Amino acid sequence: MNALLAVLWKDLLTEWRSRDRAIAMLLFSMLMVVIFHFSLPGGATTATRAYAPGLLWVAYVFAALLGLGRSFAIELENDAIEGLARAPVDRGWVLLGKTIANLLILGFVQAVTACIFALVFEMNLMPIALELIGVVALGSLGLCSVGTFFAAVAVRTRLREVMLPLLALPFYTPVLIAAARATNSLFETGSVAFEPIQFLIVTDASYLIVSFILSDFVLDE
Amino acid sequence: MTAVVARELEKRFGSTVGLDRIDLEIPTGSTMAILGPNGAGKSTLLRLIAGLARPSSGSIEVGGKTAHHRTSRARVGFIGHATGLYPELTARENLFFAARLRSVSNAGARVEEQLAEAGLIRAADRRTGGFSRGMAQRLSIAVGLIDDPEIVLLDEPFTGLDRTASDRLVERLLGLRQKDRTLVLVSHDVTLAARLADAAVVLRRGRIVHRESGGDLDPSTLENAYTAASDRDVA
Secondary structure (H helix, E strand, O other): OHHHHHHHHHHHHHHHHHOHHHHHHHHHHHHHHHHHHHHOOOOOOHHHHOOHHHHHHHHHHHHHHHHHHHHHHHHHHHHOHHHHHOOOOOHHHHHHHHHHHHHHHHHHHHHHHHHHHHHHOOOOOHHHHHHHHHHHHHHHHHHHHHHHHHHHHHOOOOOHHHHHHHHHHHHHHHHHHHHHHHHHHHHHHOOOOHHHHHHHHHHHHHHHHHHHHHHHHHOOO | OEEEEEEEEEEEEOOEEEEEEEEEEEEOOOEEEEEOOOOOOHHHHHHHHOOOOOOOEEEEEEOOEEOOOHHHHHHEEEEOOOOOOOOOOEHHHHHHHHHHHOOOOOHHHHHHHHHHHOOOOOOOOOEHHHOOHHHHHHHHHHHHOOOOOOEEEEEOOOOOOOHHHHHHHHHHHHHHHHOOOEEEEEOOOHHHHHHHOOEEEEEEOOEEEEEEOOOOOOHHHHHHHHHHHHHHHHO
16 A cells, blocks of 8 residues: 555656646547547537547547556656565555546546536536536546556567557457447436446456466566 | 675576576675676675575575565665665655655654765755765765665665765774674775775675675785686686
């Protein structure tokens, strides 16, 4: 647990000082929202709003991939990754600390993106804000758990920028389908469908457990 | 007591042999120098002892357990080529992070002690991204020793240090020897290795080609063995 907190503290402090990941992710997701707005016919209409959940998750997933790719790249500078690998704990705690840090950074980006999205598509998200936070948090936990794991795998490969999406996207697909369905039902009815949430909880738990167990191998040379 | 035991230790990187069936024992409290030309397998051996990599075959044990086990990793401090520092964090924060990661009790006091030992008290709150190579190396050594490990692995630790800092590091290593810590030193400096170590091996292409033990090492014998290993490599 000490290792988890130490990694979480270090990652958040490093990001607060450099802000390189959050700014890149934010610019990227905002750009996508703006492009969606101008590319969809008729701007903010009822018909285009029907696409909103999918569009929102497209922006989120690419922002996540951008940020996750950097999360282990910063460990390569000065070979700091060796210090993490040598920690006398189950390496799962190290990976979990990074997963939570990634989740918090992504959460910040998602919150700002959702505000811009609501503004651009003239949607009032306030009445469903709490439920939306819950759905996005569950979806993002799935993205970050498996994404952090594969970021650790990809970081030692030559084509790490390409490897992360290649490895992670197949595992992202079920999470994204469930998250988009849950967001869609929330936007349409104002309440969350139980089935996709149940699926997200099971998927998140599976990804977290498997990542924790396999973490001992991913930080090896 | 034996701190490190390697049996038929082999490490391959694809078709390249990093280490070729090495047998080695490092007694507790001794200082072992590992010498050899570039690509001889010195750093690979050190990384296997540190639990950073797994053997392709054979075994390596630290304190009776496989080197990769977390209890073995707790016994070992590693000071590598790279500093392992986070440039966005201050010297104090880098040390504090290492202390928390390695579950050091009384981390705050230990951090201050290490800052003083490294002569970095005045630079403690400066981000390490602006440190000179020598300062970063001193801090890196402090990070490696943060939990007062039983076994200290040093991979060319004198790289980038000026004479004063080198002398200070030598004093520090001698101090660790007096505390019965086991030191494993990878170096190209044969004279320094002979001065610090009480046993030495010379590696060439992943194999031990020369061994010496029993206390006072003869620099000229070591130098000859080192030169022979290097010459054969060039040839």
